Amino acid sequence: MPNQTKDAFMEEIMQMNVLDTHTHLVGDKLRATDFWQIAHYFWLNRELQTGGYPADADKLPEQQRITAFLSAYHATRNTLMNWVFTQIFKQLYGIEIRDEQSVKAADAAVRASASNPGWAQTVADKLAIRRFVVNIHEHAAFEGMRDPGILIPRIDGKLNTWVKTVFESDERNMAYERAKSELTELLQSFKNDGCPGVMTTLPAYEARADRDYHLSEVTEKSQIMMMLLHELCAGAQKNGLFVQFFLGVERSWCGEPVPVNDTERILKLTALFERYAIPFELVVASELNNLDVVQAAWNFPNVHVGGLWWFNFRGSTYRDVMQYRLEAISPIKSSLIASDARCIEWSYGKILLVKKLLAEFLFERIESGWVDKETALFAAREWLYGSAAKRYGILGD
Known part of the structure; x- marks a missing residue:
């Protein structure tokens, strides 16, 4: 009976609607085109490399690549993304990856689904994935699906350019005013396009939002960035937009992106949360900052916590994060899903994993008597x- 009860509870979770709050899906390229597009997804590829898979495997002849893949796949069968990859082919294609023949059968199956215009919607419906967020305007028209992508434009490229231009200018005040004017026009255009908010990543910063910085010859880059963040938040407030901060991945230490657990990362932004009457959504990629964002959401009514991003996408991290959130803040202030997927098949696989983790966690909380x-x-x-749907203005969708 207990197993039947747990199975029934898990099935209820599996049937719940999902909003994928962060993807790299492209509207006319939603479906994987072959086996290798799924097999070489960044997160799986990194784990395969721990099992000996060559970094340049895509340059190998087909036969050698299959042999190398199978060796690394079997060597990493303990890893999380290996589990997700395995489930993608079991659940969507009915194929278990074991040998060369199964890889070739999987490739044929993916190529066949790629030619099916309705495949992306079929995959999404299997897990009730209702909507997907994209950050580039041209990616939002989802071919073969009932609804378009939800566009939350990202401005980190422009923000970094403005900071660099002002910092390097001999006429800093003039350059800053130009950047401010461009930002004002950009936010107005987002409002006119019906976008609910704006998203940006942030590099490491020493500046604090509670300090009043002024441009001079010695103003530092992060101080200029903080000045522009104030302009961003003021403009978002004027245009009725929310602001998403994606934090915790650094690219300045080496050639690879790495997670950085900066204990003051959220603290330095808190004056923004206090000053501007807009919703903020905090998405972090560094494990120790998961508690910091929950504390911010507990302290500031307009702060919400988003899905688990980049290096946070681990089963153990999910369990810790769900506990932090369950005991500290209302669920209406928290979103859990950010697949980072580049094809519909990986969105399915990663959401399948999160739903499984979620069902197990909540069932344990019920059994131990903490929640009904x-x-x-x-x-x-x-x-x-629900939380993201309200924040993004699609609750009645």
Whole structure:
């Protein structure tokens, strides 16, 4: 009976609506075109390399690549992305990857699904994935699907350019005014296009939002950035937009992106949360900052916590994060899903994993008496869909 009860609870979670709050999906390229597009997804590829898979495997002859892949695949069968990859082919294609023949059968199956215009919607419907967020305007028209992508434009490229231009200018005040004017026009255009908010990553910063910086010959880059963040938040407030901060990945230490657990990362932004009457959504990629964003959401009514990004996408991290959030903040302030997927198949696989982790976590909380079933299901619905849907203005969708 206990197993039947757990199975029934897990099935309820699996049927719940989902909003994928961060993807790299491209509207006319939603479906994987072959086996290798799924097999070489960044996160799986990194784990395969720990099992000996060559970094340049895509340059190998087909036969050698299959042999190398199978060796690394079997050597990493303990890893999380290996589990997701395995489930993608079991659940979507009915194929278990074992040998060369199964790889070739999987490749044929993916190529066949790639030619099916309705495949992306079929895959999404299997896990009730209702909507997907994209950050580039041209990517939002989802071919073969009922609804377009939700566009939350990212401005980190422009923000970094403005900071660099002002910092390097001999006429800093003039350069800053030009940047401010461009930002004002950009936010107005987002409002006119019906976008609910704006997204940006942030590099490492020493500046603090509670300091009043002024341009001079010695103003540092991060101080200029903080000045522009104030302009961003003021403009977002004027245009009725929310602001998403994606934090915790650094690219300045070496050639690879790495997670950095900066204990003051959120602290330095808190004056923005206090000063501007707009929703903020905090998405972090560094494990120790997961508690910091929950504390910010607890302290500031307009701060929400987003999905787990980049290096945070681990089963152990999810369990810790769900505990932090369950005991500290209302589920209506928290979203759980950010697949970072580049094809619909990986969005499916990563959301399947999160739903499984979520069901296991909440069922344990019910069994131990901390929450009742109704409360657990309420949390799940908000974490998977409702919280983000309200924030993005699509609740009645």
